[in-house]
Amino acid sequence: MKLRVLYFARLRERFGLADEALDFAGSTAADLIAHLQTRGGVWAEELAAGRAFRVAINQDIVTLDAPLADNAEVAIFPPVTGG
């Protein structure tokens, strides 16, 4: 499936990337995280188990078992700090 993946705040800076188009074979948010971890380096470090980050699919925050659909907009970002 084709995904658009967005990164924000500290993760955008660490990855050096604000967004990308991905052709992806998995089915859940967890699969996507596992795929990104295989890039190694800061990707493996920031997305490791136990690290605090959030995933949104089509602009709703989800848990990692959430299913992905073709053309979904996925965002990965640190816990929010507004207010």
Add this chain to the structure above:
Amino acid sequence: MKTIVQTAAFNLGAEVNAMSQGRTDIGAIASFVGLARDVNDGSGVQAMTLEHYPGMTEKALLALVEEARSRWTLLDVTLIHRVGRLLPGDPIVLVAVASQHRGEAFAACEFIMDALKTRVPFWKKEETPQGERWVEARASDDAAAARWDES
């Protein structure tokens, strides 16, 4: 109901006056304004920049107001959050809630702020004498938001 993300400053008095203008059914307006501090985590803060997720931010703010309206009988809500670079003393966020009686206005105002702190995609980056740093989320904010799940 009004939810806005903007770079410009806002005026609490003007916003509150606008809520009650031309109507006489409101008995209570509770409001909260959050300001940029000049100190955080033990060091001085010279400025901060607020980043957000355009699109999701607006949806999430609206969802907070809708959830507050489903929990309490509210006559009006104004929710404004700024983005961009802010200096110490600058206003960041405004919540104003109008209802018939004070209890609902107080509760809904506090709920909206607690939920905003954990659910709406804003991030603060501070400029300090030691350099720039991203503000870390606080466990106390998660605890404050979780209180509303139990009631």
